Each structure stands twice: as C-alpha cells, then as structure tokens.
Amino acid sequence: MTLNDFFSSLTTEESIERLESQLIEAVSVDDIYLNEIATHLIKAGGKRLRPALTICAASAKNEKIRHETIMGAVSVELVHLASLYHDDVMDEAVKRRNVASVNTLWGNRLAIVVGDYLLARSAEIAAGLGGEIASLIAATLSRLCHGQVTEVRSCYDINRTQEQYLESIADKTASLTATACRIGGITAGLDQAETDALTVYGENLGMIFQIRDDVLDIVSTEELLRKPPGQDLAEGVYTMPVCWALKNPSVGEELASLLGRPLTAEQLAVVRRLIINSDAIERTASAAKKYAQTAQMACEKLSNAEVASKLVNLADNLLLAVETPDAALAS
Numbered sequence: 001m002t003l004n005d006f007f008s009s010l011t012t013e014e015s016i017e018r019l020e021s022q023l024i025e026a027v028s029v030d031d032i033y034l035n036e037i038a039t040h041l042i043k044a045g046g047k048r049l050r051p052a053l054t055i056c057a058a059s060a061k062n063e064k065i066r067h068e069t070i071m072g073a074v075s076v077e078l079v080h081l082a083s084l085y086h087d088d089v090m091d092e093a094v095k096r097r098n099v100a101s102v103n104t105l106w107g108n109r110l111a112i113v114v115g116d117y118l119l120a121r122s123a124e125i126a127a128g129l130g131g132e133i134a135s136l137i138a139a140t141l142s143r144l145c146h147g148q149v150t151e152v153r154s155c156y157d158i159n160r161t162q163e164q165y166l167e168s169i170a171d172k173t174a175s176l177t178a179t180a181c182r183i184g185g186i187t188a189g190l191d192q193a194e195t196d197a198l199t200v201y202g203e204n205l206g207m208i209f210q211i212r213d214d215v216l217d218i219v220s221t222e223e224l225l226r227k228p229p230g231q232d233l234a235e236g237v238y239t240m241p242v243c244w245a246l247k248n249p250s251v252g253e254e255l256a257s258l259l260g261r262p263l264t265a266e267q268l269a270v271v272r273r274l275i276i277n278s279d280a281i282e283r284t285a286s287a288a289k290k291y292a293q294t295a296q297m298a299c300e301k302l303s304n305a306e307v308a309s310k311l312v313n314l315a316d317n318l319l320l321a322v323e324t325p326d327a328a329l330a331s
Contacts, residue, residue, distance in 0.1 A: 010056035010310055015065050019051050022074045026121055037106055037114045041081050044099045049209070050180040051077045056311065057184025057198045060304040065188075071125055072183040075137060078122035080176060083144060085115030090152075091235065133183055140179045147171025156236035158259050162243050162287075166207070169214075174206030181205075197301035201311055204295040208318045211288045214239035215322050218275050230268045233259075240287065244280035251278045285323040292319040 008016075020042075027038040051073030058069040087093070088101040089108045103111040119141065126137040150168045154160045181202030185195030218241055220229050232239055238246075238259065246252045246259075251274040258271050275281075295315040299308040 008052075010052040010314065011059070011065075015055045015070070016048065016052075018065075018070050019048065019055070019073055019077075022070055023077060026074050026078065026125060027118060034114070034117070037102060037110060038117060040099070040102055040105070041084060048077065050080050050176055053177060053180040053202060053205075054184040054187075056307060057181045057190075057202075058188035060185070060194065060198075060302055060307040061188040061190055062304060063188070068129055069184060069187040072129055072133060072187045073180070075122045075125040075129070075133070076176065076180045076183060078118045078125070079137065079141065079144070082115040082118035082122070085111050085118065089115075091231070129183075129187065132186060136179055136182060136186075140175050143171040143175035147173070147175070151237060154238070156238075156260050158238065158246060158256050160238050160243065162240065165238075165240055165243060169207060169210040170203070173210040174203045177206030177209065178202035194302055197298045201295045201298040201315075204291040204298070205311075205315055205318070207291040208288050208295070208315060208322070211240060211284060211291075212318050212321045215241060215281060215284055218242075218272055219281065230272055233271055234263055234268055236262070240284045241275050241280040244283040245275040245278045248278040248280065251275070281322075285319075288319055288322045292316060 023042050024039055027042070028035050054073035054076055055065055055069060058065055085102050089103045089111050093101045093103070101111075102114065106114075123134070123137060127134045147168045147170070150164065151172065154164055154168070178199050179202070181198040182195060185198045190198070214232065217229055217232050217239070222228050233242070242255075242259070245255055248255075255271060255274050258267055258274075263271060292315045296312050299312050302308040302311075
C-alpha cells in the first residue's frame, strides 16, 4: 500500500466528494478572476491529509459524518492552501502540485492577497462553527506564523540546534495536523478525553510528516519527488539530518565549510552526498520513532478500534518513509 493509499483509507469516497464540493463553494464569489486564482490549487488536487484527518477523527463517533465536520475540514484545508500560496512567494517557486504556481501565473502580490483571502474564508467558516473552533483556528494561525518566523530567522545558520528545528516544525506543521484532528473530535461530539487524545496524535503525526519530508528532500531524486531535491539546503533551511551530519566527526567539518551561504549545483550535490554517507538519516529516523510511539499511545485511548488502527497505520507508514526512504519512494 502506498502512502496515498493510507491517506485515502482515512475516509470514504463520499466524504471526500462532499469535501471537494464544499472547498470550491467556500471560496467562490461573483468574480471570475478571483475564483480562478482562489481555486487554482484546489483544482490541482493534493493529498488532502489534513481534512482527511478531521473526517477520520470524527468517524470515531460511529455516526454519519456531519456537515459541521466537513466544514471544519474545509476550514483546516483553506489554512493549508493559504500557506502554500505564501510559501511559493517566499521560495520563488514556479510549480506546485505539477502545475504552475499562483505567483508564476498571477504574480507575487495577487498570490499574497488571495492567500490572505483563503485565510479570511477559513476564519469565517470557523466562526460559523462556534467560538471554540474559531479560537482554535486563530491560535493555529499564530503558531504557523511563529514557526515560519523562527525558520526564516535561522536560515544559513550552521549552529541551528535540534531544539530550534523541532520548535519550528511543531509550529509550522504539527500545529495544523493537531487542529485538524481536534476539530474532528469537537464537531462529532466526542468526549474530552478522546478529543484530547486525537489532538496529541495529530501533533505527533505532524512531526513525523515534516521529518519525513525533510529526509526525502535530501535523499530523493527529482523524478520520484516531483520537484528538485535539496531545496531546503539551497534556501539555507537546515533540517534535522543536516544538524546530525554537522555533528558527525567524519563529515561535519567539510559540511560546515560548504554551508552557511548559497550553494552552487555542484556544491549542493556534494552536501547531499555527505549527509547521506553519514549516520544522519539513521539518527533522524530514531528521533521520528519517538513521535510515532507517542502517537500510538494516544490512539490507545480511542474507543473506536477501527479508527485507532487506521491512525496507527498511517503513523507507522510515515515512519517507514523516514527509516527506509528509498523503499518508501519506490512504492
């Protein structure tokens, strides 16, 4: 089973169809030009991991998925989509999800403004679901911004610590997966203990998910990754494998002499090779395993064994992609 299969297994085809319909409706206005930009990445598809988590969490209630849950999933996904609009401007990206990025087609200013529009629609939907969810989305946005700021602040810093890295990804990635799961529990009417357990699961799943992406950015190929590998390194974002490799006595000194500034294509290839040939990936996998164990323990508190099994299997599969990235990509 591929990773996309695991994402798909979290929910039903009917729920995903409801989600896709509501996503388009949520951003549509009587302005063809705005609609085209706002729906660009929605129509390009995507894994839909975060809304799938919302729906899966809600299914622990063993009832038909409520409209409130679908709208909560929409609110979460709009936050994620807005972050992609903004990220592509910051990264000067030209492609996203195998289509031209919004900033490439319409320019940076419109990409930023329409990204803000998606955030506004997310907030409006959340407000319609009640004060608890509105506050949750607002707090998540605050964490996302903080995570992005801490990452930008540490660019090209070879002294970036593991703690700083983990703080950044907890805010910029794990916060939204935690919120996705929590909204599922709230909108389904799960009790406090199970909703809290789902939140803990989502936070730890987000950590594994980001660590996985950071490993693949170093070890993968453009053909398998569908984007140029080493983008984080090129932009001066030094992730967990880089931090471990810099501490490795066999490669750390040479690696430090290359990092701290923009890299040529040749230097990027050397840096990736040094990291891969060290014990950095193995050490990173060991760190990710701890988050998978915490996620599994959280699932033990769920009364719905089927939902718990789906969530544990997803965390295990993400961990596998960190431990054996070549095999995971080949699948």
